[in-house]
Amino acid sequence: MSAAAEERSARTPWALTAPALMLFVGVLLIPLAMTVMLSFHDWGQYKGIEPVFILKNWHEIATDPYYAEMFWRTFRIAILTTLLTALLGAPEAYILNRMSGRWKSFFLLVILGPLLISVVARTLGWALLFGGNNGLVNKLLMSLGAIRSPIPFMFTETGMVVALAHVMMPFMVLSVWAALQRLDPQIENAAMSLGAGPVTIIRRIIMPQIMPGVLSGAIIVFSLSASAFATPAIIGGRRLKVAATLAYDEFLNTLNWPLGAAVATLLLVALVLIVVGSNALIERRYAEVFR
Amino acid sequence: MAYLELDRVAKQFGAQTVVDDFSLSVGKGEFISFLGPSGCGKTTTLQMIAGFLDPTRGAIRLEGKDLTAIHPAKRGLGIVFQSYALFPHMTAAENVAFGLEMRGVPRTERAERVRAALAMVGLAGYEDRHPRRMSGGQQQRVALARALVIKPSVLLLDEPLSNLDAKLREEMQIELRQIQRTIGTTTILVTHDQNEAMSLSDRIVVMSQGKIEQIGTPQETYERPASAFVSQFLGKTNDFAGTIDRTVVPTQLVAGSWRAPAPAGLGGPVTVSVRPERIGFGDTGLSAKIITRIFQGNHWLFQCDSECGPAIVIRQNDGKAQPAEGDAVRLTWRPEDMSVRARGGA
Numbered sequence: 001m002s003a004a005a006e007e008r009s010a011r012t013p014w015a016l017t018a019p020a021l022m023l024f025v026g027v028l029l030i031p032l033a034m035t036v037m038l039s040f041h042d043w044g045q046y047k048g049i050e051p052v053f054i055l056k057n058w059h060e061i062a063t064d065p066y067y068a069e070m071f072w073r074t075f076r077i078a079i080l081t082t083l084l085t086a087l088l089g090a091p092e093a094y095i096l097n098r099m100s101g102r103w104k105s106f107f108l109l110v111i112l113g114p115l116l117i118s119v120v121a122r123t124l125g126w127a128l129l130f131g132g133n134n135g136l137v138n139k140l141l142m143s144l145g146a147i148r149s150p151i152p153f154m155f156t157e158t159g160m161v162v163a164l165a166h167v168m169m170p171f172m173v174l175s176v177w178a179a180l181q182r183l184d185p186q187i188e189n190a191a192m193s194l195g196a197g198p199v200t201i202i203r204r205i206i207m208p209q210i211m212p213g214v215l216s217g218a219i220i221v222f223s224l225s226a227s228a229f230a231t232p233a234i235i236g237g238r239r240l241k242v243a244a245t246l247a248y249d250e251f252l253n254t255l256n257w258p259l260g261a262a263v264a265t266l267l268l269v270a271l272v273l274i275v276v277g278s279n280a281l282i283e284r285r286y287a288e289v290f291r
Numbered sequence: 292m293a294y295l296e297l298d299r300v301a302k303q304f305g306a307q308t309v310v311d312d313f314s315l316s317v318g319k320g321e322f323i324s325f326l327g328p329s330g331c332g333k334t335t336t337l338q339m340i341a342g343f344l345d346p347t348r349g350a351i352r353l354e355g356k357d358l359t360a361i362h363p364a365k366r367g368l369g370i371v372f373q374s375y376a377l378f379p380h381m382t383a384a385e386n387v388a389f390g391l392e393m394r395g396v397p398r399t400e401r402a403e404r405v406r407a408a409l410a411m412v413g414l415a416g417y418e419d420r421h422p423r424r425m426s427g428g429q430q431q432r433v434a435l436a437r438a439l440v441i442k443p444s445v446l447l448l449d450e451p452l453s454n455l456d457a458k459l460r461e462e463m464q465i466e467l468r469q470i471q472r473t474i475g476t477t478t479i480l481v482t483h484d485q486n487e488a489m490s491l492s493d494r495i496v497v498m499s500q501g502k503i504e505q506i507g508t509p510q511e512t513y514e515r516p517a518s519a520f521v522s523q524f525l526g527k528t529n530d531f532a533g534t535i536d537r538t539v540v541p542t543q544l545v546a547g548s549w550r551a552p553a554p555a556g557l558g559g560p561v562t563v564s565v566r567p568e569r570i571g572f573g574d575t576g577l578s579a580k581i582i583t584r585i586f587q588g589n590h591w592l593f594q595c596d597s598e599c600g601p602a603i604v605i606r607q608n609d610g611k612a613q614p615a616e617g618d619a620v621r622l623t624w625r626p627e628d629m630s631v632r633a634r635g636g637a
Contacts, residue, residue, distance in 0.1 A: 184372075184374050184375075184376045184377075185374075186372045186373075186374055186376040187376045187378070189341070189343050189363075189370070189372070189376070190370065190372060190376035190377075190378075191378075191389070192343075192363050192364045193341060193363060193364070193366075193368060193369070193370040193438075194364075194389050194390035194393055194437070194441065195364050195365070195367075195390055195393035195394055195441070196364060196389070196393050197364060200393070204389075205378055208380040209378075209379065209380055286380075
């Protein structure tokens with residue numbers, strides 16, 4: 001091959017990926033960079049946005065406990081949602097995996113259901129079920145004797161966690177499901193033949209092998225819950241804000257775009273750090289299972 | 292006295308009978324193979340002994356006790372699976388130790404027995420390796436050590452060598468036989484490979500479509516196959532259509548221009564089955580023409596077109612001249628080298 005041809009073939013992958021790359025740069029990287037830039041600009045009630053470089057917005061976020069509270073709430077809700085989906089989703093996936101063919105596909109559809117419905121419609125559905133002290137959920141729980149007085153769901157973190165967990169469940173179930181597919185179909189029989197009971201099999205054999213699936217599901221659920229907008233906006237209302245609704249309000253209600261941009265940037269950076277960090281930890285810890 | 296006994300065991304899945312009327316008694320220390328094509332019910336039978344499936348009918352007894360009443364976790368059988376089913380999150384030593392741990396063997400004794408078991412399968416020094424970092428053959432050895440370390444009453448092997456390449460499989464066969472002879476564990480091997488069954492077992496159970504075709508030593512099943520299926524499945528064979536000629540005295544068995552005194556108790560149309568290595572070229576016998584001649588090192592393989600249909604002949608390479616392709620030859624064999632079965636009805 002001549003040098004020119006070699007050079008041409010080296011350029012081919014770049015040429016072929018150029019359209020997608022340009023789209024990626026145009027609609028993601030440039031707006032992202034602009035948002036980061038915006039967070040350093042000044043803003044005033046009467047002067048609007050001033051394209052200067054100051055740390056005013058970042059200083060405000062760092063010092064005003066209002067913002068700290070908002071971010072802690074965001075991550076608290078995301079962590080609780082993640083725990084709830086893991087506790088319910090992992091057994092759900094395991095049971096689903098043991099079902100026979102027709103039931104398996106039916107229940108898989110039930111689990112994937114939330115993804116097929118618009119997030120707004122689904123959350124409004126939860127709002128109807130929660131609605132005040134006479135909501136369906138409270139009536140049911142009380143008639144079952146699970147609780148004595150109604151739990152406030154609307155405009156509370158509890159309600160947000162429940163509604164978010166429902167939305168996020170498919171991601172956890174699918175992730176654990178994928179890990180279960182990698183299991184040797186005879187592995188439970190092997191453990192049983194060596195004298196292990198059902199509890200030991202799940203604790204010692206199944207759990208360690210699906211843990212990577214649970215953890216990668218947890219990363220997806222955590223980052224989606226922490227950046228969720230529609231569910232916190234509807235269930236939490238304007239009173240119980242999280243980082244995403246806070247940024248929205250700064251942009252569209254206060255019109256303080258630079259402050260909103262700073263909130264959005266901080267949320268993004270925090271999420272990236274958490275996700276990349278935990279992913280690295282998981283990969284190191286479960287190197288043998290991932291292999 | 293039978294050690295392990297299967298008494299008219301049957302398994303049905305819905306309307307489909309997978310194993311039917313399976314009776315076998317296994318002596319202590321015996322090495323038995325279940326041999327048959329896939330779907331013949333051999334693995335199902337093994338799983339019923341292991342307890343992963345319950346028999347629809349019949350009884351399985353170990354030392355006179357009903358085995359089906361015991362939970363699979365309490366049966367104390369050692370099982371090696373086709374996929375090995377090792378625990379990938381545990382090291383080789385942890386895998387082997389698992390069964391001992393479940394039995395509450397104290398830590399120090401456990402460590403000693405694990406080391407001994409791994410050494411027995413030739414994996415001393417591999418204690419801390421994870422299964423996914425081991426080769427197929429090594430994984431297989433770990434699986435064997437894991438099954439043997441609990442001192443099982445019966446060792447069940449479910450096609451354990453089928454995932455290994457040919458050379459390794461041969462080595463493992465020899466090793467498996469040696470280990471089994473040394474520790475004397477009663478062993479049942481499920482396989483579809485007749486060479487494996489013949490080189491390893493004391494007795495072979497040949498199965499087809501859920502039924503036992505023949506139970507016998509490797510020599511018996513090879514030399515005196517009880518059915519056409521057995522003779523076809525255990526190595527190559529030639530089936531010639533023949534008849535018993537009662538018009539002459541003494542009665543004669545005739546296949547083409549080959550004839551011999553007829554065996555007693557048969558009449559009418561018969562099938563004459565002869566192994567390819569028992570056929571020689573002579574001056575009388577079945578006339579045939581050699582179609583292809585293949586040199587395979589220690590032997591020659593001839594494909595012939597005989598008056599009774601296609602025939603395969605294998606001759607040892609003894610350095611003598613062999614007939615060439617296209618030559619007309621006469622195929623002959625000794626009467627004791629053939630097996631004769633009634634053709635058609637029975």
